[in-house]
Amino acid sequence: MVSTYNEWDPLEEVIVGSAKNYVSHDRELSFDVFFHENLFRSDWAYPRLQQATGKPIDQRAWQIASRYTEELAEDVEQLAQTISSFGVRVHRPIELPADPEPIAGFGWQAPPIPALNLRDNTLIVGSEIIETPPAIRSRYLETRLLAKLYAEFFEEGATWTTMPRPVLTDMSFDLSYARDTETSLGGPTEVIEEPHAGPYDVGVEMILDGAQALRLGRDIIVNVANENHRKGYEWLRRHLEPKHRVHMVYRMSDNHIDSMILALRPGVFLARHDGIRDLMPERFKNWKYIVPPPPDAASFPCYDDGDLVLTSPYIDLNVLSLSPDHVLVNQDCIGLIRTLEGEGFGVTPVQHRHRRLFGGGFHCFTLDTVRRGGLVDYTE
Template sequence: MAPLNSYDEWSRLREVVVGSAENYTSHERELSFDLFHHDNLVRSEWYYPRLTAPGSDDRPAGDGAGGAGGAVGAGGAVGRTGQSPIKQRYVDELTEDIEGIAATLRSLGVKVLRPLPLDKATVEVRTPAWSAAVVPPLNLRDNTLVLGDEIVETPPMIRSRYFETQLLTPVFAEYFASGARWTVMPRPLMTDASFDPSYADSSAGGPTEPVRNPRSSPYDVGFEMMFDGAQCLRLGRDVVVNVSTANHALAVDWLERHFEGRFRFHRVHRLSDSHIDSMVLALRPGTLLVRNEQVAELLPEPLRTWDLIVPPVPEVNNFPQYEDDDLILTSKYIDLNVLSVDEETVLVNAACPELIRTLERARFTVVPVVHRHRRLFGGGFHCFTLDTVRDGGPEDYLG
C-alpha cells in the first residue's frame, strides 16, 4: 500500500476502499434513521408511516433509550419491531453490482481494498443508551473523512452504523503503519435528546407519523456532534462543508480546531439535509457537476465562477420499479454521485444515458458501470468508495 494521500475528488486515483453489502437484511426505522433520511422519505413516490410497536403506548418503535424490542435472531430481521426487511434478491443484485464496481476500478489501474465483511451472527449494536440492528460497511464515505495524510473516523448519525468503521480497522491499521495519522472524533451518546430536529421540522411536508417522539434517558447530555464525511467537498487545502443542524455545526467546530493551519473549512448552510455529493461534485479544478444552477449560489464565492455541468432531470425509466413495502432512501438525483478516476475519467451509472451524454459533451471519458438498486441502499459510486490515495496535494484552488 502507498502512503495515505487524498486531498481532492479528481486527481489520479491510486487506491480506494470499496464497500460491502454482505448480510444486509433490513433498515431499522427509529429516530436517528428517520431524521437522517427525512428529506427522501418525504419526497419519495410514497409516504412511509413510522412503524409503531404494539403495546408501546403508540410511540414509534425504536425511540426509547433501550431500543425497540427483542434482539434479532441470526436469520435477520425477524424478532425486532421497527424493521423494514430488504428482499434478498435486491441484496444479491447489489453485491453483484459492487463486485462490478471493484472490477472496473481494477481494470483502470486502481488498487482496490475491502472492509471486513459483516458476520452473519452480528445482528445488533448495543450501547448503554440504546440498541439497534446493525448494517454492513457499504456507504464507506459516510463515517470516515480522509484529509491529506489523516484518517478521521467521524461521529455517526445513524445508530445502526455506530461501530461500522471497526470493519475498516485492518485497512486503517495498514495505512497507520505506513505513516498515516489516524483519529477518531468524539463518539456521541445518541439519546433522543442528542439530535437537533430543526432541519426536519422546518422542511416541507413530513412523514405520515411524527418524525420525532423524544424520550428522556439517564444519558441525556443535549445536542452532540454527529457528522458524515460525505458532507464534505475536498478541494486541496480547502473543504466545503454542508451544515444543516447543531449536530453538524459542533462537528465542524471540532474539525476546524483539529486541522487549524492545515485545512480551511467553508460552511454552506442547508444545501441539503446532510450529504453534499448528490448536490455538487468537483470533477476537476474549475468544473463542478451540480444538481441545478441554484446550488452554485450557496457555495463559497470563488466556486461560483467555476464552470457548471447541469445534467437533465433524471428520467423515471432510469430506475427499477419497486413494491409498496420497499423503502426508498434517495432522491432521483442519486446518480450525480459519480466517482472520478482522474481529471478526464468518471465512473457513471450505466442506467443514466442523459448524464453520460452530458459528461461526454463536456469532454469527459465516461466509464458506464451497472448499479441497479441505489435508491434502496442510499448510495452511488462516490458513497460506496473511500479514496485513500490520489496524486493531488494541498493546492490552493480558492485563493
C-alpha cells in the same frame, strides 16, 4: 501511504465497500431523523411507515427483499472489478457476518449493517484518516470493519484520528431540520416521534458524516443543516486550520453534499441545479457548474409498498472520478453520461440497480486513500 486532497486527482488506491449481509433497515429515531427528507413515494411523502422506536429489534426491522440484496452485492463486486481494471489498487473492509450480535450504547441497541457507504463515517484529508461521529445507531461500529486497513495505513505513516463519539441518546439529535420539513414538504409527511429523556443524555451532540464535506485541495466545504452538524463543522475547522480553509454552507441538503455537488476537476463542478452556485463560498462561484438533465423515472426500478426508498432520484450524480478526465457513472443514467461526454469527459458506465434502496452511489461506496498529487490552493 495515504494521500488524497481532492475528488479528482488520478486514483491509485481506494477502499470499496461491502454489501454482504445487508438484509434490513432498523426503524428507530436516529434512522428516521437521518432519512426523513427522502422517505417519499413519487412526489408525495407517504405516512405508511409505522414508528417503531422502543420496540425490540426484531419488531423494528424493515426487511429488504432478498433479490435486491443479492443484486446489490453483484453490483458492488462489479464496481470493485471495474475500478481494479484501471490499475487502481482496491482494498476491501471485513465482511459483516450473517446474524451478527446487536451493538449497544447507553440506553439503545441496534443491529449492525455492513461497511458499504464508506464515505459517510470517514473523511480523509491528505495523509490523515478522520473517523467522523456517526448519525445512525446501527452504524456506530461500522468503521471497526475498516480498522484492520486503517491500522495498516497507520503503520505506513498515516495519521489516524477519531472525532468525539456521540452517546446517541434520543436527546442527542437536533430535530429542527426534520421539524421544518414536516411543514414545508406539502404532503402527509410522517412526523418524527418525540424523543425520550434518559439518564445518559448530554444534550445535542456533535454528529457529522464525511460525505458532508467536499475536498478541494486547501479548501474544504462542509454542509450544515442542524446544530449536530454545526458542532462537527466547528471541530473540523479548529482541527484542520490553518493548513486548510474550512467553509460552511447552510442547508444545501439535509446532510450529505455528494449528490448535490461534486468537483470533477479544478474549476468544474457537477451540480444538481445551477442555484447551488448561490450557496457556495464566494471564491467558488466563478467555477463552471455542469447541470445534467433531470433524472429519467424510467431509469429506476419500480418498487412497491414493501420497499423503503431512501434517496432522491438525483442519487446518480454520486459519481466517482478516476482522474480529472474520467468518471464512473451509473449505466442507467443516460442523460448524465451524455452530458459528461459532451463536456469532454471519458465515461465508464457501471451497473448499480438499487441505489435508492441502499442510500448510496459510487462516491458513497468508495473511499479514496491515494490520489496522485499534493496539496494545492485552487483559488490562487
